[in-house]
Amino acid sequence: MRAGIWGAGNIAEVHGAALAGAGVELAAVVDTDGRRAEAFARRYGALRHGTDPDLLFSGGLDAVHVCTPPNLHFGMVSRLIDAGIPVLCEKPLCLTGAQAYELAVKARRAHVPNAVNFNLRYHQALVRAREMVSDGAFGPVRLVHGSYLQEFHAFPAPYGWRYDEALAGKMRAVTEIGTHWFDIAQQVSGHTIQSVSAVFGRHDPVRLLGGDGMMKGGPDLSGNGVQVGKGARLGDGGTADPIVDSLGDGSDTARGLDAMVSGESSPAWRKVRVDSEDSALITMRMDGGALASVVLCETSHGRSNRLSLEVTGRDQSLWWDSEDIGKLHGARKGTGVNTQLFAFGNNGFADSFRALVAAFYEALAAGAGKPEPGKPSGATAKDGAVGDSEPVMAHTGHTLPDFMQAARIAAICDAVYESALADGAWVEVEAFKGDIEEKT
Numbered sequence: 001m002r003a004g005i006w007g008a009g010n011i012a013e014v015h016g017a018a019l020a021g022a023g024v025e026l027a028a029v030v031d032t033d034g035r036r037a038e039a040f041a042r043r044y045g046a047l048r049h050g051t052d053p054d055l056l057f058s059g060g061l062d063a064v065h066v067c068t069p070p071n072l073h074f075g076m077v078s079r080l081i082d083a084g085i086p087v088l089c090e091k092p093l094c095l096t097g098a099q100a101y102e103l104a105v106k107a108r109r110a111h112v113p114n115a116v117n118f119n120l121r122y123h124q125a126l127v128r129a130r131e132m133v134s135d136g137a138f139g140p141v142r143l144v145h146g147s148y149l150q151e152f153h154a155f156p157a158p159y160g161w162r163y164d165e166a167l168a169g170k171m172r173a174v175t176e177i178g179t180h181w182f183d184i185a186q187q188v189s190g191h192t193i194q195s196v197s198a199v200f201g202r203h204d205p206v207r208l209l210g211g212d213g214m215m216k217g218g219p220d221l222s223g224n225g226v227q228v229g230k231g232a233r234l235g236d237g238g239t240a241d242p243i244v245d246s247l248g249d250g251s252d253t254a255r256g257l258d259a260m261v262s263g264e265s266s267p268a269w270r271k272v273r274v275d276s277e278d279s280a281l282i283t284m285r286m287d288g289g290a291l292a293s294v295v296l297c298e299t300s301h302g303r304s305n306r307l308s309l310e311v312t313g314r315d316q317s318l319w320w321d322s323e324d325i326g327k328l329h330g331a332r333k334g335t336g337v338n339t340q341l342f343a344f345g346n347n348g349f350a351d352s353f354r355a356l357v358a359a360f361y362e363a364l365a366a367g368a369g370k371p372e373p374g375k376p377s378g379a380t381a382k383d384g385a386v387g388d389s390e391p392v393m394a395h396t397g398h399t400l401p402d403f404m405q406a407a408r409i410a411a412i413c414d415a416v417y418e419s420a421l422a423d424g425a426w427v428e429v430e431a432f433k434g435d436i437e438e439k440t
Contacts, residue, residue, distance in 0.1 A: 001361055004028040004056045006076060007068035008040035011090055014350060015065045016044040018357040024062075028055045057083050062364060063113075066090060069167040070175070074099045081106050086113040086368075088360055091179050093403060095169040097411030097430055104403035113368040115360050118183040118401035118409075120307065122355035124342040125320050125328040129188045129311070132318055132330060139314030141189045144284075144292040146310055146321075148177040149303035153278060155207075156214040163274055172276035173296045174198075174416050181294050181307060182409050183401060189311055191286040193412050195428045198419040200277035203299065211268035282416055305349065359400055 001024045005012050008031035019026050028048040031037035041049035048055050056064050057079075063086040066076050074094050080087045081103070093116050094100040107114045120126065132138055153172070161167045162176065169175055186192055207215045278299045284292035300306075308321035318330040326342045411430045419427040 001025065001062040001364065002027040002060060004030070004061045004064040005040070005046075006030050006053065006056060006064055006066050007072075008033070008036050009067060012040065012065070012067040014353055015067055015088075015357070016040065017350065018354045019065075020044065021354045022358045022361055024357075024361055027061060030055050053079075056080075056085070061085060063088060063360070069161050070095055070169055071167050074103065077103050078106065081110055081112045081114075084110065084112060086364060088115045088117065088357070089403075089406075090117050091406065092169075092175050092410055092413065093406035094410055097407055097414045100403065100407035100410040104407045107403050113360075113364055114403045115356070115400045116403065116406040117353070117356065118180060118406070119349070119353040119356040120180050120184050121187045121399070121401065122352040122359070123322075123325065125325065125340070126184055126188060126309075128328055128340060128342075129309075129318055129320060130190075132316070133188055133190060133311055133313065138316045138318075141191055141286075141288065141290045141311060141313050143312040144185050144189050144191075144286065144290060144309070145294065146181060146185070146308040147295040147297075147306070148181045148308075149295070149300035149306045150177060150298045151301050151303050153298040154301055155216045155299075156210075157216075159209050159213055159215045159272065163272075163276065165275065168276075170276065171413065171417055173278060173280050173298045174282075174413055177298065177307075178280065178282070178294065178296045178416070179409050179413065181296070181309070182412050183405070184307075184309055185292060185294070186286075187399075187401075188309060189286065189290065189292075191288050191290050192408065193284045193292065193429055194287055195285045195426050196282055196412065196415045196419050197284075197424045197426045198280055198282040198416045199424045200420040201279040201297075202274065202276070203278045204274065206271050206273055209270045209272045215272065215274075277420070280416070280420070356400070363400060 003019055003024050003026055005015055005026065005028070008029055016026060026041075026044045026046045029037045029041045029044075029046045030050060030053050031040070032051055034049075034051045037049040037051065041047070053076075064080055066073060066080070066087060066089040068076065068090070070090075070092050073089055073092075077087055077089055077093070087107075092100070093103065104114075121130075133141065162172055182193060204217050207217060209215050279295075279297040282294050282296070284294075286292055297303075303323075306321060306323045308319070310319035311317065316330060316332050318328060320328050325348065328340045328342070329337055330340070331337045408429070415427040415429045419425055
């Protein structure tokens, strides 16, 4: 099989390596930076590369991987669907649930195979966790909780597209790492998130940006931070120019920073405004009566990539975290803790992504997207709802995270944002017209 990659940034490297591991030829690379596209193509042996997206539509590709910032996904994916090209898109699928749902319906109507990079569900321990919860011996799910903690945005932190609302949307921790947690919480528990209550922490609304592109905090810039809510809207003040001041301008703030930077270097420092959240506390209600909660933070020192999940059933519990990735713990009252070990195989982020890519191309080879005789053919012409039609990957036996599942996660993010603006008020996750109960 032959694939194309649209966007040759950092995450595309993971896609390129996964394609090579799956034995899929990378045939074309497109990026707005021609030199970057050329260098990427050279590393992975692609013969076609450039800045013109038409390279991906000239025929001969079995799928295209969309590896661009989220604001570009809707238009790019829509064009690929129109061309009948299977798509594997980075998450989040879109910046709103409505846009994501539109793509999901469009892909089903056109029978275009699709998937989104929610790769964490492919960790061996989480696959086994889903099997355990599905077993009748576990009992009905009562509680799901956990966290996702990273230090990536702790100071000093790179100032890049993730801080640009036009490119990344209004949220950061929720859409970058929270989406992964929502996916595995629903996948492992077998239940969907129905309503949410959330509060955000935006700890340093104004920061120092150095000439090296790295941010740090400064004295008297942000006070003790901002808890979003009580009418405080993320993004107040506009986002066209997040650089709000330059040092050396004679202001009190600039003078207060004299002890921090030398007079010679101070013009290189600028104050920048950050409107997105660093942390979030989210409480959820799931279908079937289960409760859920998660702590999200991108400024947790020492936590390079720690995701944890615990599921409590009526008769058993299980728990797992990515810092002890090869172990899944389970227990029943009075019998101690049973730990299953996963010593070989899929035990890391790159491994789980390779597993997702391999499953995607196996599904394509198995005929994903071709409607089965007697099955509904997709969305109804009457109202645009998908009705009871199956996901395009369903009859291949794969549990790939498809656009419809991604649309529901985008809707969860919408509800989280609305709740945070309302100081943690409960908000229902939107049930789109013709809402689908996924059969995975």
